[in-house]
Amino acid sequence: MATVHIDVMINSSSSQLPDQSELEKWATAAVGEHYKEAEISLLIVDEEEGTELNRQWRGKEGPTNVLSFPSDLPAELELPLLGDLVICVPVVEREAIEQKKSLNSHWAHMIVHGTLHLLGYDHIEDHEAEKMESLETDILGQLGYPDPYQGNE
Template identity: 70%
Template sequence: MSTHVQVDLQIASSSQSLPSQQDFEQWATAAVGQHRDHAEISLRIVDIEEGADLNQQWRNKTGPTNVLSFPSELPPELELPLLGDLVICAPVVEKEARQQEKQLAAHWAHMVVHGTLHLLGYDHIEDHQAEEMESLEIQILKKLGYPNPYQDDDC
């Protein structure tokens, strides 16, 4: 089974160092893996203000975060491939990559994989959930040629 994820990309950021549409689709496809043969994700890249507004509105937390995931709540009988929406705050991703001394593309890939796994129902609230999700992220990123994102940090 060959998996493909269509990413409906919306750029609402002034960042000059964004990955390509192809990168986003490759990363999301790797995360979806064997879960589905076709999926669709809406991905919005935002700046600090919109990221902070959404984080406050949906998580009641002040300031922007790196990635927000909004799983689709369509009835299963519709059988549509829409997984949901991801919102990634470009300045936060860029700042974290610098602070954590990570390659920018690797950190972007991690954010897309992490967010996509949330859309698939994975979570990291409980320790055992976090271990499962992090292990899967590490495996997926390794297949994409990126290092373990959890080495030497407490992300």
Template identity: 65%
Template sequence: MITVDTEIASTAPDLPSQSQLERWVTAAVGERRSEAEVSLVIVDEDQGQTLNRDYRGKDYPTNVLSFPADLPPELALPLLGDLVVCAPVVAREAAEQGKALEAHWAHMLVHGTLHLLGFDHIEDADADAMEALETEILHCLGYPAPYADRDS
């Protein structure tokens, strides 16, 4: 069972439903875990900027932040970690990139969840593998390839 505990700390319009959020996280977890719990907070730009500055040293709001659970191995808990999504940034990026808002939200939840599962994009080969996996997951969900605009 995949559980998404959601807190809405944003006044942004057009936020996804709880069922959409759960669907996207569940798709990213896939067969990798039979049980997983994700804590999700949807924030506005001020809180997104504060968290990005405090945890990544970057003083601007970003689309999604992932905080993997750092549990001792002897604790067999299904907690993957925390995701923080900045709703205004997601909406602005979708508009700037000419993407459907729902598709961009799906991408951000899939991307963030994959980070919680240990995927990263620091090295080029890892980035290629992660982007291919994101594209495959989003395709299965019925969304277009998220990086197609870079390839054209």
């Protein structure tokens, strides 16, 4: 199993953020056997910054729950940096309510989802989405969380 360290920067006024150990537990579960050691930078933002970053990097209006920026360091550097994640707290909080999930469960899903993106998984094509969603469901199940897609069809 990997050892994952997350460097967290908080630009959010929310008082309902998971603690460092939870973030690292969720990311570690997602990394699994892919790496022995990994590092992720996590920026936690409010809606205004989330909206700006989504516009800047994806060309889309409004905030999104998680943005993933895989590291593009040359392999010869052999650094354990997987990349950067940005999580928009108000979106995650709204989605948890809308999807009738606990906030903690949805945070776990967002960290697992974002980490899988850093590992190269995607959900643009249907077959990719099925593989990624199945992997997310398995990882979250191992962590004791329910299927994040149950009832969200």
